[in-house]
Every structure is written in C-alpha cells, then in structure tokens.
Amino acid sequence: MSDPSLKLASEFPVPDRAQWLALVDKALKGAPFDKKLLTRLYEGIVVQPLYTRTDVAGETDPSGFPGASPFARGGRASGAGVDGWEIRSEHNASLPADANTAILDDLLRGATAIHLRLDSAARSGRTTEAALWGEGGIAIHGPEDLDRTLKGVLLEFVPLSLEAGASAERAAELLTDLWRARGTTPDQARGSFGLDPLGTLATEGRLSAPIEDSLTRMAAVAAATARDWPHATAVGVDTGAYHDAGATATQELAAAMATGTAYLKAMTAAGLDIATALGQIVFTLSVDCDQFLSIAKLRAARMMWARIAEACGAPESARRMRLLARTSRRMMSRRDPWVNLLRTTVAGFAAGVGGADSVAVLPFDAELGPSDAFSRRIARNIQILLKEESSLSQVIDPAGGSWYVETLTRQVAEAAWTEFQKIESAGGMAAALIDGSLAERIALSWAEREKNIAKRKDSLTGISEFPNLHERPVERSRPDLKPLRAEAASYLVGAGSPAEPGVNIAPLPRHRLGEAFEALRDAAEAFRNRTGNWPRLFLANLGPVASHTARATYAKNYFEAGGIETLGNDGFTEVEACVAAFKASGARIVALCGSDGLYESHAVAFAQALKQAGTDCLYLAGNPGERKADYTGAGVDEFIFVGCDVLATLRTAHARLGVCA
Known part of the structure; x- marks a missing residue:
C-alpha cells in the first residue's frame, strides 16, 4: 500500500537560486553570465536560463483556468475537444476548376475547414484589370466561379473562410447566395467572410471609400450576418500584413x-450589442518556428482581448477570442524549401499548444507557386500527426504550469499592451496606418532583424547556414492564364474604370527572412546561366585535413550562402603547390583556411604568394586578433569570422566577380 505522504525528493536539500548561480559561475569559468545565458528578444524581453515558481507573482495562478478569464489557457474548459482544432486548408490555385480538385482532395484526406484566397484583382479591388485575374489566388469574380470552386463540397458540413480584401463584401454576398441556392440552411452554414478594411488598407494601400464609410458598411454586413446566419462571422482581423512586414510579436x-477595437466601435455604433459584436470577429495570427514565443503570443492575445472585452462591458461568456493560426509566410524559404517542412511542423506544434481554434499549415512549396498534391498532403499530415499520433489535442493547455511559458505570456501581453496604448493614444489604428507611424516602428524592427540575419546571428538553415548550392530545384508548373485573361478582357469591355479610391497610403512591404541571401543565390545562378560556371572561390587550405577542416567548412558555408562555389582540396604545406592549384582552378578570389598555429607560421608567406599570383581578393577565415596588421600587410584583404557582416562581404564579392553585371 502506497504512502500518500511519501516525497521522493525529501532526503535531498532544496537548493536556492544563489547556490545555482554559484554552480553556473563555476561552469562558465569566468565568462559573463549576461552574455552567455541571457537571450534578448526583438520584443524587448530578456529570456532567463531558468524559471521557477518565484517568477510568477502571487499565490494563485494568474492565468486562471481553461475556459475562464483571462482565457490565457484557452477559450474552452475542455480544451480543443474530442476532435481537436480545425485543420484548415488554404487554397489559391488560379483556376476555379483546379482549386476545386485540390479542395475535394484535401477534404477526403483530413482537412476539416477550407479557406479561399481570391486573386489579386479581387483583393486589391482592381477587378477591371484583366492582367490581375488569377494572380496569387483563385479567379472568383462571379457566382459561377464560386460554384465551380466549391463543386461537390457539402457546404452544410464544411466551414468556409474567405480572403477577399477589397472585395470581401461582394465575396460574402456570393457565398450566402450559394448557400441559399444549394439549400444550406442558416443553422447549417458555417463560414467567415473576413471583412477587414483596415487590414486591406495595410496590405493593398488603398480603400475605395473613406475609412468611416468602409467601417460602416462592414458593420452593416456584420449586423445582417448575426441576424441571418447564426454560425457565420462577418469580420476578420488578420495580422499577416504586419507580420510579413517585419513586426515583432x-x-x-x-x-x-x-484593429479589433476599431471594429467593435463601428459595430456597436451601428446598433449591435457588445456580445453580438464580439461574436462577429475572428482573429488570424501568424506563428513561426520560434516555438515558445509563438505559444506565448497566442496565449497573450486571448488575455488582451478578454481585457478589452471586459472594459467594454461584455459578459465573461462573450470575451473568448475566436483564434485562427497560420504558419508564418515570412519564415518560408524558396531555396532548399524542404527545410520548410521542419519550420511548419514546429509552428504547427506551437499553434496547437497555444490553443488555436483552427490551424493552417502552409505547404512547404508555398513560395514557389501553386502547391501540388504532394505538398498539400504533407501540410495536412503534419497536423494529423500532431493531433492523432502525438495526441496533442487531448491535453488541455499543454504549456500550462511552465514557469517559462507563463512568464513569457505575461511579458508579451504587457509589452503588447503598451504598444496598443501607443496606437490608441495617437488616434487609433486607422490614424496609425494613415500617418505611417506604425509602419515606421515596424520598419525599425525589421531593420534590426535584418542586421542579425546579415551577421547570421539569426541563422537560416539551408539559406545562410548549410546551403546546398547544387540542390535540385523544386519545380512548380503554373497554369496558362491567357484564356482566362482574354475572357476577362472581353467581359470587361465597356466596364467603367474603378471609383476614385477613398484612401491611399503606402502599403506595408512584404518580407521574407531569407530574401537577401536568396537574392544573392538568384544572381549567382543567373551568372552561371550566362557564363556556364558558378562564381568561384579557391580554398587555400593549410596543412593536413585535421588542421584546416573546421575553417574550410566554415568558409564553404559562408560563401556558398551567396551562391559562390568553393573549390576545396586536401591542404598544402608548400606555397608553390598552393599557387599552382589556385591558377589551375580558374578562380579569382581565395580564402586562407587553417589553424591559428598554421596561420602564425604560414599565413604571411602564402598570402604574399597568392596575391602575387593574381588573387583579386584574399580572405582569411578567422579573427586575426593581434596579427591583423601582419596579415593585411601580407595581402589579406578581408577577414571572415563569427559575428562579421556576412551579407556585406558576399555583396562585395559579387561585385568583384561581376555577378551583378
């Protein structure tokens, strides 16, 4: 019989933080604690190496219980429920027939909700520009297009969400008309129309009507939706534009x-009660492969929204945020896209642990054009594996009780609340977009991130780190859109030009983390196509393999991240042999690679000889320290080492080699 009072650790002394710090100091051997063990996030938050109960103030858990205020631990007491979160499949194939094939395939194989992204013509409101039809989304411009897209889909069983930008009101009308035409009753229909005028302004840089008019029309659609379609929502708050522009969490x-606050004001001004207005909004947040920050972001979002709802006088039952999570677009790479499988798996895990109601995992080839059946299958199966094999959805708030996650959630919420107050005090979200103040702050955040990416402090696997220069590219065929656009041009004959926009701003830019390095790879590939060879660098490896392999590998990864092929060898002990190999290689630039000891004895002689042999630029792999003057005097032009600006070095190398010509 077990003893309930038995404590397995009772015989061990309980260490305090001071004792732990003493042990850490011993392990660090004099290295500074702050530099080695603290992590500083772009959000201004410092992550500690250890969290305990003392990091959460008070005797009670400030996160409360699942399904209760402040909703950090989820919107439902039962967690994700028996079936878990919705597996949302996003579709952007240009032609309705192609989209339909993909939708039916997804629904038959595990997807439980469908998201339709309309083409650029619809999202931008420039539907009279035939050249935009089918660009970046499905060409849905009339009831027949939507009917073809959803042919064979049982609308009474499948939740649908729309991403239509400036055409969201028209798209909502098309969907409700289709529901009626197919006999889907108001009690059966489930969908999100996604009216998001401020998000459209941020993304497209324009609205066809003044902001107040746009918000009034949005509120009218919300009122009609609440009245006629009880399980549908009209309003969406999608933060993808801000995330893709480089915003911090x-x-x-x-x-x-x-944005949500502005929409609440518009809907309540139109006569909706606060609970009904809250029920009309669905939030979509981006999650990336910073696992813990993404978890904390979703938990903090629910806390913040519950606080706003409470301040507006909403009952507790109405304060729950409806939350969709989409894996980040900005983290996706075009080069070595297979790594995206790992990125989206981590992000999907964070979305599930963070308590999203619905999750969309982007296919690994999402940045290469319309995804094929294989990549969509893997994107679905990532979620199915997380739910059914990992049993992730069977645990209520898996991150609950982690002092790190709880502390990070609170810190993210507090920092975000300060930023929110800054926007509100300056006139609200519309004012922040129009005067450009929010865009400026986001640009500063992106600039800071860019610097760290350039120095590989933020490493990107397959792009800035461990690139595969000779990777086999993933090819994605694009449909022939000429017939569609010819049809559109014919259809639009005599159509009036679009109304004068009511609001114009500079749209937020769209970034990807790997864009700068991938631009170098693109330029190098174009150089190869012009000349028949990659731009090249010769590795002047000193001594035996064991002596130079570490820095030779470092140099190879360094330069091939910019598309510069490195020509390796087993190493040299004689200057003449090294010079002869360099001349035979056809390369114009060289990197010396070896141990510190070999640099001491050989670097000067090798550098002088290689420069005399015609080396355009001579690099030395490693921090030269006190020998810098000796090495530069011998002909070394640049030094490459951890912490230097890799991107700047590669751009200069491209210029020297004529890659950008």
Whole structure:
C-alpha cells in the first residue's frame, strides 16, 4: 500500500537560486553570465536560463483556468475537444476548376475547414484589370466561379473562410447566395467572410471609400450576418500584413487589438450589442518556428482581448477570442524549401499548444507557386500527426504550469499592451496606418532583424547556414492564364474604370527572412546561366585535413550562402603547390583556411604568394586578433569570422566577380 505522504525528493536539500548561480559561475569559468545565458528578444524581453515558481507573482495562478478569464489557457474548459482544432486548408490555385480538385482532395484526406484566397484583382479591388485575374489566388469574380470552386463540397458540413480584401463584401454576398441556392440552411452554414478594411488598407494601400464609410458598411454586413446566419462571422482581423512586414510579436498583437477595437466601435455604433459584436470577429495570427514565443503570443492575445472585452462591458461568456493560426509566410524559404517542412511542423506544434481554434499549415512549396498534391498532403499530415499520433489535442493547455511559458505570456501581453496604448493614444489604428507611424516602428524592427540575419546571428538553415548550392530545384508548373485573361478582357469591355479610391497610403512591404541571401543565390545562378560556371572561390587550405577542416567548412558555408562555389582540396604545406592549384582552378578570389598555429607560421608567406599570383581578393577565415596588421600587410584583404557582416562581404564579392553585371 502506497504512502500518500511519501516525497521522493525529501532526503535531498532544496537548493536556492544563489547556490545555482554559484554552480553556473563555476561552469562558465569566468565568462559573463549576461552574455552567455541571457537571450534578448526583438520584443524587448530578456529570456532567463531558468524559471521557477518565484517568477510568477502571487499565490494563485494568474492565468486562471481553461475556459475562464483571462482565457490565457484557452477559450474552452475542455480544451480543443474530442476532435481537436480545425485543420484548415488554404487554397489559391488560379483556376476555379483546379482549386476545386485540390479542395475535394484535401477534404477526403483530413482537412476539416477550407479557406479561399481570391486573386489579386479581387483583393486589391482592381477587378477591371484583366492582367490581375488569377494572380496569387483563385479567379472568383462571379457566382459561377464560386460554384465551380466549391463543386461537390457539402457546404452544410464544411466551414468556409474567405480572403477577399477589397472585395470581401461582394465575396460574402456570393457565398450566402450559394448557400441559399444549394439549400444550406442558416443553422447549417458555417463560414467567415473576413471583412477587414483596415487590414486591406495595410496590405493593398488603398480603400475605395473613406475609412468611416468602409467601417460602416462592414458593420452593416456584420449586423445582417448575426441576424441571418447564426454560425457565420462577418469580420476578420488578420495580422499577416504586419507580420510579413517585419513586426515583432508585440507589434503584431498591438495591431490586432487596435484593429479589433476599431471594429467593435463601428459595430456597436451601428446598433449591435457588445456580445453580438464580439461574436462577429475572428482573429488570424501568424506563428513561426520560434516555438515558445509563438505559444506565448497566442496565449497573450486571448488575455488582451478578454481585457478589452471586459472594459467594454461584455459578459465573461462573450470575451473568448475566436483564434485562427497560420504558419508564418515570412519564415518560408524558396531555396532548399524542404527545410520548410521542419519550420511548419514546429509552428504547427506551437499553434496547437497555444490553443488555436483552427490551424493552417502552409505547404512547404508555398513560395514557389501553386502547391501540388504532394505538398498539400504533407501540410495536412503534419497536423494529423500532431493531433492523432502525438495526441496533442487531448491535453488541455499543454504549456500550462511552465514557469517559462507563463512568464513569457505575461511579458508579451504587457509589452503588447503598451504598444496598443501607443496606437490608441495617437488616434487609433486607422490614424496609425494613415500617418505611417506604425509602419515606421515596424520598419525599425525589421531593420534590426535584418542586421542579425546579415551577421547570421539569426541563422537560416539551408539559406545562410548549410546551403546546398547544387540542390535540385523544386519545380512548380503554373497554369496558362491567357484564356482566362482574354475572357476577362472581353467581359470587361465597356466596364467603367474603378471609383476614385477613398484612401491611399503606402502599403506595408512584404518580407521574407531569407530574401537577401536568396537574392544573392538568384544572381549567382543567373551568372552561371550566362557564363556556364558558378562564381568561384579557391580554398587555400593549410596543412593536413585535421588542421584546416573546421575553417574550410566554415568558409564553404559562408560563401556558398551567396551562391559562390568553393573549390576545396586536401591542404598544402608548400606555397608553390598552393599557387599552382589556385591558377589551375580558374578562380579569382581565395580564402586562407587553417589553424591559428598554421596561420602564425604560414599565413604571411602564402598570402604574399597568392596575391602575387593574381588573387583579386584574399580572405582569411578567422579573427586575426593581434596579427591583423601582419596579415593585411601580407595581402589579406578581408577577414571572415563569427559575428562579421556576412551579407556585406558576399555583396562585395559579387561585385568583384561581376555577378551583378
């Protein structure tokens, strides 16, 4: 019989933080604690190496219980429920028939909700520009297009969401008409129309009507939806534009809260009660492969929205945020896209642990054009594996009780709330977009991130780190859109030009983390296509393999991240042999690679000889320290080492080699 009072650790002394710090100091051997063990996030938050109960103030858990205020631990007491979160499949194939094939395939194989992204013509409101039909989304411009897209889909069983930008009101009308035409009753229909005028302004840089008019029309659609379609929502707050522009997690949350607040004001001004207005909004947040920050972001979002709802006088039952999570677009790479499988798996895990109601995992080839059946299958199966094999959805708030996650959630919420107040005090979200103040702050955040990416402090696997220069590219065929656009041009004959936009701003830019390095790879590939060879660098490896392999590998990864092929060898002990191999290689630039000891004895002689042999630029792999003057005097032009600006070095190398010509 077990003893309930038995404590397995009772015989061991309980260490305090001071004792732990003493042990850490011993292990660090004098290295500074702050530099080695603290992590500083772009959000201004410092992550500690250890969290304990003392990091959460008070005797009670500030996160409360699942399904209760402040909703950090989820919107439902039962967690994700028996079936878990919705597996949302996003579709952007240009032609309705192609989209339909993909939708039916997804529904038959595990997807439980469908998201339709309309083409650029619809999202931008420039539907009279035939050249935009089928670009970046499905060409849905009339009832026949939507009917073809959803042919064979049982609308009474499948939740649908729309991403239509400036055409969201028209798209909502098309969907409700289709529901009626197919006999889907109001009690059966489930969908999100996604009217998001401020998000459209941020993304497209224009609205066809003044902001107040756009918000009034949005509120009218919300009122009609609440009245006629009880299980549908009219309003969406999608933060993808801010995330893709480079926003931090706290800036993204602040934008979400400020946008949601503006929409609440518009809907209540139109006569909706606060509970009904809250029930009309669905939030979509981006999650990336920063696992813990993404988890904390989703938990903090629910806390913040519950606080806003409470301040507006909403009952507790109405304060729950409806939350969709989409894996980040900005983290996706075009080069070595297979790594995206790992990125989206981590992000999907974070979405599930963070308590999203619905999750969309982007296919690994999402940045290469319309995804094929294989990549969509893997994207579905990532979620199915997380839910059914990992049993992730069977645990209520898996991250609950982690002092790290709980502390990070609170810190993210507090920092985001400060940013939210900054937006509100300056006039609200519309004012922040029009005066450009929010865009400026996001641009500063992106600039800071860019610097760290350039120095590989933020490493990108397959792009800035461990690139595969000779990778086999993933090819994705694009449909022939000429017939569609010819049909559109014929259809639009005599159509009036679009109305004069009511609001114009500079749209937020769209970034990807790997864009700068991938631009170098693209330029190098174009150089190869012009000349027949990659731009090349010769590795002047000193001594035996064991002596130079570490720095030779470092140099190879360094330069091939910019598309510069490195020509390796087993190493040299004689200057003449090294010079002869360099001349035979056809390369114009060289990197010396060896141990510190070999640099001491050989670097000067090798550098002088290689420069005399015609080396255009001579690099030395490693920090030269006190020998810098000796090495530069011998002919070394640049030094490459951890912490230097890799991107700047590669751009200069491209210029020297004529890659950009």
